[in-house]
Amino acid sequence: MPLPQPNLYPPFNIVRLSHVEYRVTDLAASRAFYVDTLGLQVTDEDDTIIYLRAMEERGHHCIALLKADEASVGGLGFKVFDEDELDKAAAWFAGQDLPVAWVERPFMGRAFRTRDPFGIPLEFYCRMDRLPPIHQKYKLYNGVKPLRIDHFNMFASDVDASVAFYNAIGFRVTEYTEDSESGKVWAAWMHRKGGVHDVAFTNGTGPRLHHTAFWVPTPLNIIDLLDLMSTTGYLANIERGPGRHGISNAFFLYVRDPDGHRIEIYCSDYQTVDPDLEPIRWDLKDPQRQTLWGAPAPRSWFEEGSVFEGAALVASELKAQPIIAP
């Protein structure tokens, strides 16, 4: 099944991925991880929820940590261009027979909740409270010095179907892995904001959130985080890396939060704003697509992910990913 043609004139204008709601079982433990270790900044908090932003963000939050009995993902947020585009988005989802519910959100303007056809809870909005810049308040930089939220990566039981849906709403494939035996797309990276991706999908039991990624200045910040985590009780939370991905060319590290939600620390991918940028194809049999330098990923990285609130899991029909490390 070939890639769909890029949809350069989508039905509404999504600017970028924006925020994620993580449901967590111990707010204090999550705060120690996201704030004291990763270095995200608290913008609001009480006994039930903590809002965080990264250093160059002026929107109110990119993560909401919600106290819950069980860990899950409440939803993925996307910013659209303006109020008109928000209405067009709501109309489009309704036209697809997908649920559209307008919701009240603190620190945000009008917003609606929906789900993609696979059950992933999505939230669209155009206005969030704007906060004063802190990117030059260097005294606040801490941990890995996270600059901004970069992307969501999800397990999908039918990646071709996911690509088709997100392509329909304007996400464009920049790189993809093809399973040359089945002829199907094994994984795809799709962007709106001009980097390698805002969202990515990988074959597996889905829908589940594989990780949320944050952009940092240089690989040395990632080394600093490894040193910090490995000497402050977070050794077991380091899952994979550091390394360079073949796909995206980014330098990466994967860590797990206290509930197991996976966070990628990420830097140095490339600009993708040209509408005629050709997607780069990788073969599933090429191990350098995952790690340019050849080091294998652990089994947990291939298998574990965060469930979305209210989404039923479906196994993939494709054969299991060849695991190259225990």
Place this chain on the structure above:
Amino acid sequence: MPLPQPNLYPPFNIVRLSHVEYRVTDLAASRAFYVDTLGLQVTDEDDTIIYLRAMEERGHHCIALLKADEASVGGLGFKVFDEDELDKAAAWFAGQDLPVAWVERPFMGRAFRTRDPFGIPLEFYCRMDRLPPIHQKYKLYNGVKPLRIDHFNMFASDVDASVAFYNAIGFRVTEYTEDSESGKVWAAWMHRKGGVHDVAFTNGTGPRLHHTAFWVPTPLNIIDLLDLMSTTGYLANIERGPGRHGISNAFFLYVRDPDGHRIEIYCSDYQTVDPDLEPIRWDLKDPQRQTLWGAPAPRSWFEEGSVFEGAALVASELKAQPIIAP
């Protein structure tokens, strides 16, 4: 005179700045500078012209070095979204009584030349030959490891007028310097592609090109270039830096090519895709806007620039920039 309201629905869709034609007096000397020292890659060359691209670019060229009797700038190139947008752009310029001439360009599709109202020669196109990716051919990386062209910076005799014009075609101000005495904008940074700028304007005798900037991975690449230039006969070509700009927050270095054309090496500004991103105002009296760390710039940096072919110079009516270094 206040900033104009951002024009979020411009008459045509410019994707990004794209390329510059530098007219140079000694092709071999220019090649030694741009290729052997900066590390740009030759994509085509003959006795009269050299085409160059940076490491992550797939368009055919970002610089054309044209052999000429006198150094100047032949024009600034911009990529538009598609053929329709190209026609809309041509129609818009014609509607402004600005010259529109369709030109044949090697390695490019349809293109037209025009000038902005101040005389800057501009070139618009939507298709350029696409080359295979080289961003993972690490053996080719050399010099400062330039990744992509980032922006043009120009002297303008009336910055408010320049801002109004470029705002009309969709460039949005991200940061600006105000001369609080005159109430006028002294300098402005305006973007299309989601960084701090594609174009910037600074008060001075204009129009002249102050510099073209290239994006590099980290500040250490800039330190490598300084070490290389200072030990290979290019010491006098190092003009200013390294340092961090207050405006844009970028780490920078300014060097001069053999004809005096100024190149900025640049990294670590921030993402600006939010349509409601508030422009950051700086006061002309604040020296940290130029160098966050306080080191002064040399006089040449404030005064010298490259003339545009065929553009008449006009002095600014604003009082001279307070020079803070010799």
Place this chain on the structure above:
Amino acid sequence: MPLPQPNLYPPFNIVRLSHVEYRVTDLAASRAFYVDTLGLQVTDEDDTIIYLRAMEERGHHCIALLKADEASVGGLGFKVFDEDELDKAAAWFAGQDLPVAWVERPFMGRAFRTRDPFGIPLEFYCRMDRLPPIHQKYKLYNGVKPLRIDHFNMFASDVDASVAFYNAIGFRVTEYTEDSESGKVWAAWMHRKGGVHDVAFTNGTGPRLHHTAFWVPTPLNIIDLLDLMSTTGYLANIERGPGRHGISNAFFLYVRDPDGHRIEIYCSDYQTVDPDLEPIRWDLKDPQRQTLWGAPAPRSWFEEGSVFEGAALVASELKAQPIIAP
């Protein structure tokens, strides 16, 4: 068996490790690896041997690559303080009933060959041809930008015995791993020149050379080497890393040359010149001693090494190292 007391007043004064002779089966392949990939500089070469130095070294060579039918290590070189110390060294080895043979070496003054009691071929000298500095000839920097040879690491079948011998000639333990079950030293790091080590010994079938290490400026140079090797046909030569050692606190990468000789790229250990510097003890059961960040090393790293010319192998009586990765 406790560590021996540091011998602060040794019988002769060794300044530092100096050079290694690698016997290699294909000089052209070795040159491509050491010169074109790692970036060492050729100081002399013919059809049978290539001499190399690193960027800040002024002695003639730190590696000699000698054409041979089988890969092995010809010997390890050490520089002593002056001619008197050289004679004292020869006398001391003779007094231990170890072989002392004065040899003629190109590019070197007087030198003698001996073996340690375990069979490792050693070479002592005080004068080697001095070459002009190249550390500020930045045009020559290439590959991983190796600055200087840093240390030798060896498998020893009885680490306590090796420590006792090298302690007797003035090497001082900075860090060590104790097998708390047997009470024996599993591994030890010993220095002369003021870093964590000039020589190290690890339990295993010995004597064999585990690796020779080179010092580089920053972790980013190591990342550059990984990118280069993984895209120029050397992917399979990347064995372990990047990572940070618990022991030594250094950032590291292990690569294999075309004959399998192992090279460590190394930076950021610490200064050890204080004579009362306390050795740091690690427990064999602590996996962070090897990799602070927890990533396991591959089996080859624990088992494979280069044989020394003319040295008989002896298996260790200690139980095998617990392997923590395939």
Place this chain on the structure above:
Amino acid sequence: MPLPQPNLYPPFNIVRLSHVEYRVTDLAASRAFYVDTLGLQVTDEDDTIIYLRAMEERGHHCIALLKADEASVGGLGFKVFDEDELDKAAAWFAGQDLPVAWVERPFMGRAFRTRDPFGIPLEFYCRMDRLPPIHQKYKLYNGVKPLRIDHFNMFASDVDASVAFYNAIGFRVTEYTEDSESGKVWAAWMHRKGGVHDVAFTNGTGPRLHHTAFWVPTPLNIIDLLDLMSTTGYLANIERGPGRHGISNAFFLYVRDPDGHRIEIYCSDYQTVDPDLEPIRWDLKDPQRQTLWGAPAPRSWFEEGSVFEGAALVASELKAQPIIAP
């Protein structure tokens, strides 16, 4: 006047520079600078004195900040090899008719105070309280992440005389600047511990302390400090840099403490343990000796320094340093 022959067999064995006593007028302001901004660690403090160490140091302190009515330098400390060497040192100074006074120092063993022939107060000792390692307690790293004290740099009214004296006690010249007109040494860098210097002397009204230097991991730590200082009220304390010295090849930054004491942040010089390492000569007319990249130093850097307690100032007879920046 030529350089003296290196004195490889000095009358006693100095291991390294060790500590400095800064007399400061406001302990709280000094603490904010050294601890909260530079990132040195407090090892002891009361209302009159603060002791500090850097991250890889295990000796009790490298700086003592002593509350005083006027800013000055109380003395420079050096560690000798053992008790015998300490006695030999005391005897040697007494033999030169220099004052020797045994003193009681908290956190230290036996120590004596003396002065060099030019009046600089010196302190020698061999044992200081040893503290547990903190170099892997990454949570403590802060500010510029200072690893260790590196060197002292002093103004001397007769550099040839200073070189002769420190050469007599075993410091060896690694690099020097010659005033080719007068034939005299303008400046010299002299080491004990295996780097480019433990002490350096520059022509000027002396004796005064030009600066104390701290070693940091990479140039990026220096960039971090610049960002921090320029946004936390220390902009005026940034005096010179960042840059690379021609002499020593080190990457540097000079900052001033609240009393004007100058601190250099320094990394990436080279290893100098070879006893036959040839000193590198620079000509006073070569501006790259100071800054390889050509940027001038400010006038204050050439003229200002900290007075030593009890030392009479003497002007140099050499003509003033050619100032190349305001």
